Amino acid sequence: MNEYSYRAYERTGKEVSGTLRADTKKLALAELERKGLHLFAIEEKDGEKQTQTAFRFSREQRSDGLIIFTRQLANLLLAGIQLGEALQFIGKILKGGGLKATVDGIYHSLQGGKGLAESLAAYPDYFSSGYISMIRAGEESGFLGLTCQRLADNLEEKSRLRSFIVSSLIYPLVLIVVASTAIMVMLLYVLPRFISIFETYNRTLPWTTSLLLKFSNILAENGGGLLLGMAAVILWWLYYRSTPTGRELRDRFYLKVPLVKGLVIDLTISRIADSLATMLESGVPLLKALQISAQVSNNCLYRNCIERISRRVERGESLSSSLEDAALFSEMSVYLVGVGEQTGKLTEMLRQVASFHEQEYRNTLERMLKLFEPLLLLLMGSIIGFIVISMLLPIMGIGNLL
DSSP states (O other): OEEEEEEEEOTTSOEEEEEEEESSHHHHHHHHHHTTOEEEEEEETTSOOOOOGGGOOSTTTHHHHHHHHHHHHHHHHHTTOOHHHHHHHHHHHOOSSHHHHHHHHHHHHHHTTOOHHHHHTTOTTTSOHHHHHHHHHHHHHTOHHHHHHHHHHHHHHHHHHHHHHHHHHHHHHHHHHHHHHHHHHIIIIIHHHHHHHHGGGTOOOOHHHHHHHHHHHHHHHHHHHHHHHHHHHHHHHHHHTTSHHHHHHHHHHHTTSHHHHHHHHHHHHHHHHHHHHHHHHTTOOHHHHHHHHTTTOSOHHHHHHHHHHHHHHHTTOOHHHHHHHHSSSOHHHHHHHHHHHHHTOHHHHHHHHHHHHHHHHHHHHHHHHHHHHHHHHHHHHHHHHHHHHHHHHHHHHHHHHO
16 A cells, blocks of 8 residues: 655645555545545655646546646635736646646736736637636636636536446447457358358258348458448548537437437536526626526537527516527426526526536436446347347258258
């Protein structure tokens, strides 16, 4: 078991340091997270410094680094530290890599007279347009620390959800790879060798065996072309969905598929409501909050819808009536927003809307993933069973002849 020394911050912004024992650095990080601490640096006690774990910005870990950066910036700002000093402190702690250069660049940009949002916009690989819009709103309202805290909460929740989805899909993906490999081996190597033996008896093959043999021949003769065709289709779709027309077609398709539709609606409403609540809580006017929230949604239909709602609110209409007429929001969300407008507690009601739809999204996703595994097992088992039976039928025919 290894011993690690660490530096971290509590949620209040207080700096703490200490040591702990764990088998691996990953387990040490998990223990710190369990204690509610936010890591800045960690190293083994034997003196061999580890890479700054709090800011690992490989392709897979970039979102984790952004979460910790945002959380620590929020802690420092809420603790009363000035923005420039907070960024300088974070930059000194980083041991190198892409994020250190980014933070240093942001700090120098601030020293040159630019705002934080404007400085972040120079690094689109790290900070999305929605992130920058939220930071800009926090700067203008004077609640930058609170905005960063809410951003960190949102990013952490998205990370937990992404981890849940990835971990839930590991077993099905492994099953698909193994079963597909077994099926291809049986079709391309085992089946043709069996058939060559049966042909010496001049017997007609069962229709199932003949069907599989034809399919096997197609794969053997045109496998390369089929793979190239599939690769071309995938590459074309990846390009097409990045275009405005492709994004709109994709988003419309998502809202028409029965199971996917519910997931998209719940997730999108949750993000929009949470974003609105965060900005209203930070002192951003409703109209501007709506304009910024339009950028939070990944679905262009909802984005256009929020922009239309913003124009209606600007004309003096209520938010709840505008949401109801839009027909893309649930009755529950419209009702709670209406209650919030009448009672003067719109922020609290928006939080409830976000919490309700987020929980609905989680429940639906969990049910789908739990149902997916047995269905996948049944499908793969049926395919392999069909192939095995089709190979056994000719053997049984030879036995009858003997």
